[in-house]
Amino acid sequence: MTKKHDVRALEDVVVKFVGDSGDGMQLTGTLFSDVAAIAGNDLATFPDFPAEIRAPHNTIAGVSGFQMHMGERKIYTPGDMCDVLVAMNPASLKANLKWAKPGATLIIDSSTFDEKAIGKAGYTDSPLEDGALDAYQVIQAPITELTRESLADLEVDKRLAERTKNMFVLGIMFYLFGRDLDKPLEFIRDKFKARPKVVQANQTAMKAGYHFADNTEAIKVTFKVNPAPLEKGLYRNITGNVATAWGLLAAAERSGRPLFLGSYPITPATEILMELTKHKSLGAKVFQAEDEIAGICSAIGASFGGSMGVTTTSGPGLSLKSEALGLAVITELPLVIVNVQRAGPSTGMPTKSEQSDLMQALFGRNGESPLMVMAATSPANCFYYAYMAAKYAMEHMTPVILLTDGYLGFGSELFKIPDVNDLPDINPPMADPNDPYFKPYRRDEKTLVRQWAAPGVAGLRHRVGGLEKTNIDGNVSTDPLNHQLMVNIREEKIARIADYIPLQEVNGEPEGDLLVVGWGGTEGALASAVGRMQEDGHKISHAQFNYIKPLPTNTREVLASFKKVVVCELNSGQLVNYFRMNFPDIPYHQFNKVQGLPFHIQELTDTFTKLLEE
Amino acid sequence: MYKKVEKSPVELTKQDFVSDQMVKWCPGCGAHAILAAVGNVFPKIGYRKENFAMVSGIGCSSRFPYYVDTFGFHGIHGRAAAIASGLKIANPGLSVWVATGDGDSMAIGGNHFIHVLRRNIDINIILFNNQIYGLTKGQFSPTTPIGSVTKTSPHGTIEHPFTVSGLVMGAQGTFFARVPDNNVKLMSEVFFEAAKHDGTSVVEILQNCIIFADKVHDHITDRSMREERQLFLKQGEPMIFGKNQDKGIILNGTHLEVVELGKNGINEKDLLVHDMYTRNPGIHRMLGWMKAPDYPVAMGVIRAAPADSYDELTERQIETAKKTSKIQTVNDLLRSGDTWEI
Numbered sequence: 017m018t019k020k021h022d023v024r025a026l027e028d029v030v031v032k033f034v035g036d037s038g039d040g041m042q043l044t045g046t047l048f049s050d051v052a053a054i055a056g057n058d059l060a061t062f063p064d065f066p067a068e069i070r071a072p073h074n075t076i077a078g079v080s081g082f083q084m085h086m087g088e089r090k091i092y093t094p095g096d097m098c099d100v101l102v103a104m105n106p107a108s109l110k111a112n113l114k115w116a117k118p119g120a121t122l123i124i125d126s127s128t129f130d131e132k133a134i135g136k137a138g139y140t141d142s143p144l145e146d147g148a149l150d151a152y153q154v155i156q157a158p159i160t161e162l163t164r165e166s167l168a169d170l171e172v173d174k175r176l177a178e179r180t181k182n183m184f185v186l187g188i189m190f191y192l193f194g195r196d197l198d199k200p201l202e203f204i205r206d207k208f209k210a211r212p213k214v215v216q217a218n219q220t221a222m223k224a225g226y227h228f229a230d231n232t233e234a235i236k237v238t239f240k241v242n243p244a245p246l247e248k249g250l251y252r253n254i255t256g257n258v259a260t261a262w263g264l265l266a267a268a269e270r271s272g273r274p275l276f277l278g279s280y281p282i283t284p285a286t287e288i289l290m291e292l293t294k295h296k297s298l299g300a301k302v303f304q305a306e307d308e309i310a311g312i313c314s315a316i317g318a319s320f321g322g323s324m325g326v327t328t329t330s331g332p333g334l335s336l337k338s339e340a341l342g343l344a345v346i347t348e349l350p351l352v353i354v355n356v357q358r359a360g361p362s363t364g365m366p367t368k369s370e371q372s373d374l375m376q377a378l379f380g381r382n383g384e385s386p387l388m389v390m391a392a393t394s395p396a397n398c399f400y401y402a403y404m405a406a407k408y409a410m411e412h413m414t415p416v417i418l419l420t421d422g423y424l425g426f427g428s429e430l431f432k433i434p435d436v437n438d439l440p441d442i443n444p445p446m447a448d449p450n451d452p453y454f455k456p457y458r459r460d461e462k463t464l465v466r467q468w469a470a471p472g473v474a475g476l477r478h479r480v481g482g483l484e485k486t487n488i489d490g491n492v493s494t495d496p497l498n499h500q501l502m503v504n505i506r507e508e509k510i511a512r513i514a515d516y517i518p519l520q521e522v523n524g525e526p527e528g529d530l531l532v533v534g535w536g537g538t539e540g541a542l543a544s545a546v547g548r549m550q551e552d553g554h555k556i557s558h559a560q561f562n563y564i565k566p567l568p569t570n571t572r573e574v575l576a577s578f579k580k581v582v583v584c585e586l587n588s589g590q591l592v593n594y595f596r597m598n599f600p601d602i603p604y605h606q607f608n609k610v611q612g613l614p615f616h617i618q619e620l621t622d623t624f625t626k627l628l629e630e
Numbered sequence: 631m632y633k634k635v636e637k638s639p640v641e642l643t644k645q646d647f648v649s650d651q652m653v654k655w656c657p658g659c660g661a662h663a664i665l666a667a668v669g670n671v672f673p674k675i676g677y678r679k680e681n682f683a684m685v686s687g688i689g690c691s692s693r694f695p696y697y698v699d700t701f702g703f704h705g706i707h708g709r710a711a712a713i714a715s716g717l718k719i720a721n722p723g724l725s726v727w728v729a730t731g732d733g734d735s736m737a738i739g740g741n742h743f744i745h746v747l748r749r750n751i752d753i754n755i756i757l758f759n760n761q762i763y764g765l766t767k768g769q770f771s772p773t774t775p776i777g778s779v780t781k782t783s784p785h786g787t788i789e790h791p792f793t794v795s796g797l798v799m800g801a802q803g804t805f806f807a808r809v810p811d812n813n814v815k816l817m818s819e820v821f822f823e824a825a826k827h828d829g830t831s832v833v834e835i836l837q838n839c840i841i842f843a844d845k846v847h848d849h850i851t852d853r854s855m856r857e858e859r860q861l862f863l864k865q866g867e868p869m870i871f872g873k874n875q876d877k878g879i880i881l882n883g884t885h886l887e888v889v890e891l892g893k894n895g896i897n898e899k900d901l902l903v904h905d906m907y908t909r910n911p912g913i914h915r916m917l918g919w920m921k922a923p924d925y926p927v928a929m930g931v932i933r934a935a936p937a938d939s940y941d942e943l944t945e946r947q948i949e950t951a952k953k954t955s956k957i958q959t960v961n962d963l964l965r966s967g968d969t970w971e972i
Binding site for chain 1: 651678679680681683685686688695696699700701702703704705706709712713714715716717718719720721723724741742744745944947948950951952954955957958959960961963964965967968969970971972
């Protein structure tokens with residue numbers, strides 16, 4: 017590469033690709049991210065697609081985006097505001113300019129800024145001409161036209177030429193970030209290998225974009241993001257939903273219990289269902305049920321049959337599953353319920369993320385119906401927590417709700433690939449086929465866990481069901497004292513899982529002025545905000561909860577060690593009220609946001625600063 | 631290989647399937663006959679007794695699993711078919727039986743009922759059709775005849791009832807049989823056929839609820855009516871009925887017609903011959919639809935059409951994938967696709 021521009025080294029950078037639904041922004045963003053990952057950057061990504069499948073051309077409703085955050089340091093989130101915005105049409109610029117930092121670099125396809133498209137986007141005058149972009153570094157070029165010209169010798173049809181403009185843009189971006197084209201050209205070859213013409217067109221367009229960037233005077237500075245000091249090992253990029261699916265497969269393999277998924281498609285959880293259907297070679301049985309209720313009931317039937325029953329859903333689906341969750345509680349069968357949370361109530365905003373199902377997970381059933389509730393905190397650790405959810409479900413014979421959210425499910429980050437054999441052992445309490453004293457509700461004294469007795473074994477014949485049963489024998493009973501006993505046992509059985517989960521960790525000093533508490537998918541934002549304030553010398557620490565019912569045994573101690581505690585949630589205050597129930601003597605502050613958006617670092621640091629000053 | 635249900639090495643008897651639980655149905659309830667028929671037929675089917683699993687929903691019918699000495703799952707209202715689906719797919723080496731009622735399966739569980747049939751999962755559904763909600767004490771159900779006075783229809787129901795056979799075949803069911811609750815012998819034979827069928831089988835029992843809908847089936851099932859009002863279907867045999875075996879069924883144009891043998895030159899060879907195995911549901915639908923008093927009500931196995939079962943197809947796909955896929959362990963999966971060393 018010729019060094020005719022200044023090169024600016026960046027610690028981290030947020031890039032956002034936006035365009036019309038058909039412009040290929042997801043592929044563009046994915047390819048750009050993969051190249052960054054191979055170059056050794058840490059990264060996190062988040063796709064932002066429109067709610068409509070094919071919204072009208074060139075409208076705001078049809079804008080599709082892909083945001084990525086890469087750096088030479090640990091990257092926790094896909095980032096708030098972007099440093100580089102690539103906008104393929106007026107509508108995408110209009111919808112996203114507010115997410116660009118002041119002075120950000122904008123790369124704009126000026127070919128698409130005709131009068132009609134400008135009007136459809138809601139602009140009266142072209143933003144390229146009226147000074148609206150003066151505060152930014154604008155690299156504008158007639159990208160569509162230039163792409164077409166670059167392909168003139170290839171005899172490709174007009175449509176294909178149009179569709180490769182995203183590769184032209186990528187060529188510009190790779191130049192801008194000092195990446196060579198070897199890897200991206202190889203990706204294109206692999207991706208479209210069945211269609212040589214498409215490979216050739218895309219590669220040509222990308223090279224043309226690169227050369228254009230090399231020659232244009234609009235680029236005054238290029239960027240450099242050095243490799244992050246990542247732990248040595250084998251890596252891949254993974255989304256939270258795929259990581260969840262794989263964690264479940266790993267648990268099935270390690271436990272020796274076949275995986276059965278009963279599930280109904282629902283945004284944003286469907287990808288788990290789709291992913292698991294691909295892995296029949298691992299013995300996974302996937303049943304796409306007729307509704308949410310059949311999803312969970314089939315999984316309960318499978319668990320009764322000796323398989324690891326799983327159902328995956330999002331909030332409204334969890335509501336539909338409530339009655340059957342109670343059935344899994346009373347039959348004391350293992351069951352994993354993954355709830356990829358979205359904005360509610362009701363249908364709410366299916367593609368937007370929220371943490372508002374915590375109370376539903378804890379209490380949303382009839383009767384005294386305790387079960388285990390836990391949460392993953394990053395796209396990659398969905399793998400581990402899905403694995404652990406299955407482990408606890410089987411070892412403690414209980415339904416376990418694993419809460420993730422749309423932000424984790426669709427988001428991706430680097431995943432250091434583990435060896436499945438290094439994961440914790442899973443030992444389901446299978447009944448001994450030769451036990452002459454087998455009783456369905458006989459329990460382990462320490463854990464209160466009953467045994468798992470799948471049909472097909474002569475000595476283990478028994479019945480379970482939704483009616484209250486006597487302890488040990490498992491006969492139907494309406495005896496008042498037996499019911500009290502069983503209610504107490506079911507609660508205590510869950511409480512005792514606390515002895516098998518890790519203590520709550522605190523990032524930072526174990527005591528101080530302010531403890532920032534979160535749970536689930538907000539970890540990245542909270543860790544970033546707290547990290548910044550720690551660097552500034554504040555006595556602030558951070559605790560992110562993965563285990564919510566039961567809570568880690570040191571929870572009270574952690575909370576009581578700080579002058580102030582602020583619980584930050586993307587809901588109106590669900591964990592904080594659960595804490596108030598459990599530890600009423602501790603005064604809590606809370607910071608809540610329910611906009612279908614993640615926390616921004618700035619609003620967090622502002623809140624924490626204020627609390628520290630008060 | 632697809633795992634079929636294991637046979638019992640020793641011959642079992644009715645007594646082997648009697649559980650230690652007290653049977654709590656009302657004296658005179660039709661359900662007792664169903665339990666007796668199951669007791670007759672399970673030993674004859676010949677599977678090991680621990681390979682039977684009984685699944686139920688909610689209602690009088692759904693107490694059934696407690697009374698059979700094998701594995702049992704008493705589920706929640708309407709969901710037996712869904713629970714049984716998961717059980718059979720997960721564990722195809724079981725013979726899975728569902729005990730359910732007209733309310734449980736056709737109202738609250740209607741969705742699961744039609745979809746298990748569409749998928750043709752190899753489970754056997756015994757549908758206790760007493761045309762009433764018994765356990766909740768006498769509200770009308772989806773099969774209660776229009777105009778019936780019940781606890782929730784003091785002025786008579788204004789709902790058109792389901793015909794069970796119509797719903798089964800409309801949902802592309804592959805096996806449907808009907809039996810009155812006072813014919814334990816036929817019931818046992820039909821259960822045996824249901825067990826043999828690879829796919830979902832539905833056996834509708836015209837069951838009497840002695841308390842809340844007494845005698846609703848009497849115009850068909852009463853011994854004095856039996857010959858004139860019931861048509862006993864037998865594979866490969868002409869459709870003949872009547873006290874003197876002098877009536878039969880013919881296909882006249884697009885509908886079935888009752889004829890008298892010997893009249894208008896009609897003789898046995900003009901009658902329809904029963905073919906339960908044909909895939910075409912046309913005649914099966916018409917037979918299921920026949921209602922008293924214009925027609926005799928068809929009894930026995932009306933339809934037993936061969937079709938692949940969901941559970942067998944599942945096993946075949948897994949078998950193929952295991953043979954052909956490069957991904958044999960989760961470690962293989964984790965390392966597939968784009969990965970890189972750092």
